[in-house]
Amino acid sequence: MKIGRVSGSVVATINSSALQNRTLLLCDLLDERGEVNQGGYTIAVDTVGAGAGEMVLILDEGNSARQVLADADAPVRAVIVGIIDEVR
Amino acid sequence: MQLGRVIGTVVASMKAPGLEGVRFLIVQPLDKDKQEVGEPVVAADGIAMAGPDELVYFVASREAALACPDTFVPVDHAIVGIVDQVSLLDDSL
Numbered sequence: 001m002k003i004g005r006v007s008g009s010v011v012a013t014i015n016s017s018a019l020q021n022r023t024l025l026l027c028d029l030l031d032e033r034g035e036v037n038q039g040g041y042t043i044a045v046d047t048v049g050a051g052a053g054e055m056v057l058i059l060d061e062g063n064s065a066r067q068v069l070a071d072a073d074a075p076v077r078a079v080i081v082g083i084i085d086e087v088r
Numbered sequence: 089m090q091l092g093r094v095i096g097t098v099v100a101s102m103k104a105p106g107l108e109g110v111r112f113l114i115v116q117p118l119d120k121d122k123q124e125v126g127e128p129v130v131a132a133d134g135i136a137m138a139g140p141d142e143l144v145y146f147v148a149s150r151e152a153a154l155a156c157p158d159t160f161v162p163v164d165h166a167i168v169g170i171v172d173q174v175s176l177l178d179d180s181l
Contacts, residue, residue, distance in 0.1 A: 006177075008175050008176035008177055009175050010091075010145060010173075011175070012169035012171050015135065016134045016155050018154075042089060043089035062149065065151070073154050075147050075151045075153075075155035075166060075168050076089070076147065076168075077151045
């Protein structure tokens, strides 16, 4: 799993069916100190109601993502599965 | 998943079984400011609607095949949506 920060949202009306009505958030990937990691980002499906600017836990693995979304055929790899309060 | 822009089409008459009817497009990956980053990739059009110059988002690796009608196919990038808008926060936040 990766640490990210929600830095924006992506609006798309035409989606693959499994992604219809899902919230897509654009997340900067962070290193262990919470710094932006070389400008890397990912678009992740939100499952926890994360908000703008929040530090989040991103799952970037397809099988787990499909399990979280409870959809065996979802073409999704990145899913937000937690909101991080603190990294020590 | 990443942002990308459709910059071309690939026409192939001989394809692996299961890929008949699947469109292939050349997609330039973009960063969050929509600037080009990295090399273009050939991606299956999982929504069968993406057109030239369109801003899309795509999924890479094994999950790409799941966007195709037949899900056990040799595909490693697939377009899964057409982006209408990307809203970014201010850097100050």
